[in-house]
Amino acid sequence: xxxxxxxDGQLKMIDQRLLPLRHExxxxxxxxxxxxxxxxxxxxxxxxxxxxxAYGLALAARQSTARTRxxxxxxxxxxxxxxxxxxxxxxxxTWATRRLFxxxxxxxxxxxxxxxxxxxxxxxxxxxxxxxxxxxxxAHGAAVIPHGANILHHCNTGSLxxxxxxxxxxxxxxxxERGNPVHVWVDETRPRLQGARLTAWELMQDGIPMTLIADNxxxxxxxxxxxxxVLFGADRVxxxxxVANKIGTYKLAVLAKENGIPCYAVVPTSTVDLSLPSGDxxxxxxxxxxxxxxxxxxxxxxxxxRVYNPAFDVTPHxxxxxxxxxxxxxxxxxxxxxxxxxxxxxxxxxDA
Ligand code: MRU
Numbered sequence: 001x002x003x004x005x006x007x008d009g010q011l012k013m014i015d016q017r018l019l020p021l022r023h024e025x026x027x028x029x030x031x032x033x034x035x036x037x038x039x040x041x042x043x044x045x046x047x048x049x050x051x052x053x054a055y056g057l058a059l060a061a062r063q064s065t066a067r068t069r070x071x072x073x074x075x076x077x078x079x080x081x082x083x084x085x086x087x088x089x090x091x092x093x094t095w096a097t098r099r100l101f102x103x104x105x106x107x108x109x110x111x112x113x114x115x116x117x118x119x120x121x122x123x124x125x126x127x128x129x130x131x132x133x134x135x136x137x138x139a140h141g142a143a144v145i146p147h148g149a150n151i152l153h154h155c156n157t158g159s160l161x162x163x164x165x166x167x168x169x170x171x172x173x174x175x176x177e178r179g180n181p182v183h184v185w186v187d188e189t190r191p192r193l194q195g196a197r198l199t200a201w202e203l204m205q206d207g208i209p210m211t212l213i214a215d216n217x218x219x220x221x222x223x224x225x226x227x228x229x230v231l232f233g234a235d236r237v238x239x240x241x242x243v244a245n246k247i248g249t250y251k252l253a254v255l256a257k258e259n260g261i262p263c264y265a266v267v268p269t270s271t272v273d274l275s276l277p278s279g280d281x282x283x284x285x286x287x288x289x290x291x292x293x294x295x296x297x298x299x300x301x302x303x304x305x306r307v308y309n310p311a312f313d314v315t316p317h318x319x320x321x322x323x324x325x326x327x328x329x330x331x332x333x334x335x336x337x338x339x340x341x342x343x344x345x346x347x348x349x350x351d352a
Contacts, residue, residue: 001159001205003048004055006124009062011055013043016160020201031060031079038086038093041192045161046235046271047130050092054123056083057100061116072112076104076119088283089244089312090235091273096126127163129349133268134165136326138174141231141266144322144329145175145182149228152185152218152256155246156198157233157266168231168266169202171324176208184210185221189246191291191309215248222259230256230263237265237272241317241334242279247310253319262321269325269345272338279314287311 004013011028017040018024026042028034034056037043043052060079066072080097087093103122104115145151151172155161158169165173175182184203189195196212203210213221221227230252234243243249243265256263276282289307293299301307323330323337327344330337 002164003160004052015042020197031056035083035086046090046092047162049090050096051127051130051163053083053093054096054100054126057097058120058123061119072115089285092270095270130163131165133326134162134170137266137324138170140328141171141324142174142178146228148181150183150226152227152230154187154232154249155189156194158202160198167233171266186210186212187215190215218252219255222255227261230261234265234267234271236282237267238276238279239274239335240278243315244282244312247313250313250315253315257319264322264324265320266324269342272342285311
């Protein structure tokens with residue numbers, strides 16, 4: 001299932017706010033609308049946001065009326081600022097828009113129309129690469145999943161969080177496809193319930209055994225010996241291996257270590273931000289209070305209650321067994337293994 005794709009001169013996306021009750025496709029021909037869709041979480045999940053940003057910049061090039069290369073580059077720079085501001089934590093967004101913008105800067109001989117075509121082709125390439133990268137992560141990760149494991153999973157990291165297949169859920173899929181009869185404990189993931197709404201839906205569609213749990217049940221399950229491995233994705237990984245992911249991840253990782261359970265983050269190298277020395281420097285998005293006080297428009301807290309709604313937390317690297325990337329599994333010291341993975345990925349893209 002493709003989460004977003006280019007069709008008839010438009011960017012199409014599944015509207016993830018409506019799942020699992022309604023499956024609707026929305027179309028975009030304006031990059032500003034793409035930026036708003038990212039903010040409003042029509043599309044969400046770090047790699048999917050990155051691909052949406054890339055298509056958004058390709059759309060901005062088509063929207064620009066500039067007749068010179070310099071004019072088009074100026075319009076692209078302005079559009080990039082709008083897209084990059086849509087969500088702050090997932091580094092895949094700026095990674096993707098930078099990749100397209102850098103390409104536009106490198107093509108010094110290209111006329112505006114040739115640049116427009118090149119940017120769309122690059123967005124398509126980036127989206128297709130994402131699927132291939134997820135499958136590679138899946139293959140690496142499947143090797144460390146014990147036979148018949150009970151896997152605890154947080155948020156949604158599946159096809160919907162990427163272009164297709166998934167990061168942590170891609171590892172689950174790969175294990176299942178290789179004949180490993182795994183079972184997944186699906187954290188509901190308050191406040192937006194990506195686990196209950198999206199992960200449960202994806203796993204049920206694939207027929208992969210799963211059980212939905214309230215977030216607060218995870219510690220009890222771990223202490224009762226009912227969890228063999230904890231898997232999640234990430235929105236940004238600092239150079240030292242600290243990982244920012246959906247709020248609640250930190251709690252799971254600490255509990256996993258306390259209970260002697262292996263715990264892996266599954267990330268494409270585009271999520272690794274070597275410019276940040278540690279997780280303390282990762283910007284943490286705060287989201288609207290209604291996400292906490294309301295569920296599907298139904299108010300569940302008193303009028304005028306004070307709310308704090310951080311969308312992500314940082315898990316210090318000491319709680320991670322490893323970080324699974326498309327270049328293999330990174331183990332401590334992460335400063336070295338992550339840098340090597342990032343360099344290997346960049347070399348592969350250069351040589352392709
Ligand atoms: O707020 P969301 O739904 O965009 O958060 C998504 C996550 O936290 C995922 O775990 C993360 O993007 C990595 S998985 C692709």
